[in-house]
Amino acid sequence: MSAVAVVAAVLAVAGGVGVIASRRPVRSVLSLLLTLLSLAVLFIGLGAEFIGLIQIIVYAGAVMVLFVFVISLLSAKNEPLERPVSLLPGQERWGGVAAAVLAVLLIVAGLRHAYPAARSVFDGYGAVRAFGEALFYEHVFVLQLAALLLMVAVVGVVILIARRS
């Protein structure tokens, strides 16, 4: 990994810690924003220019604005904080232990395998043209699936929210 990638990875992990460690939801959203922008840097460093830009525009832009909007909607009366003590005894401790065990197992599993040497990328790898060719020539079904999914999501949200008389 290059120096830029290492810095972006550290920032992404720091933002991830901030998401689950902050008490106030607004700080969680800002930490998530840091993580998503660092991930976009990592994506672009991997040659995925188009996906990195989409990540910035769609995720760090649109989806995060949606989160902030919902938080401000919920905060109209009082801050949307969770109750201080869980009803499930030991939830924090055992949840953290389970996540740590999973992380160790996944890292061991991921590093046990000896990966072949990386192939050299072709010219224009990850640019809009190559991405468009892959999406529209080889994976048209994925594109149609995504379109159907977005439509279902939009209709579902409208039905969910607007059903109240």
Place this chain on the structure above:
Amino acid sequence: MPGFAIEGYVIVSVVLFALGIAGVLVRRSPLVMLMAIELMWGAAALLFLAFARQFALMDGHVFSFLILVVGAAEAAIGLGLIVLLFRAREAVDVDEVRELRG
């Protein structure tokens, strides 16, 4: 990019995914749980792109595009559900939603 090593990306992705799992398991605010799920989407997309770079294929890009789409749709529906939940019973803690308890 000479000397590309995928192991670092695998580790970063695993750590982000585990942070997302920890957030879903430990936190009880539905908003923060949704954000932790977004962390897991991001980790999965990073792994797809890292292996796409490893094998110099564009297919991983298509699938991380699909991950972005699914993540956005999930965020929209999840936030709609949270708003509904809050309207119905002022609940900002999943412990307060116990009507489905057996």
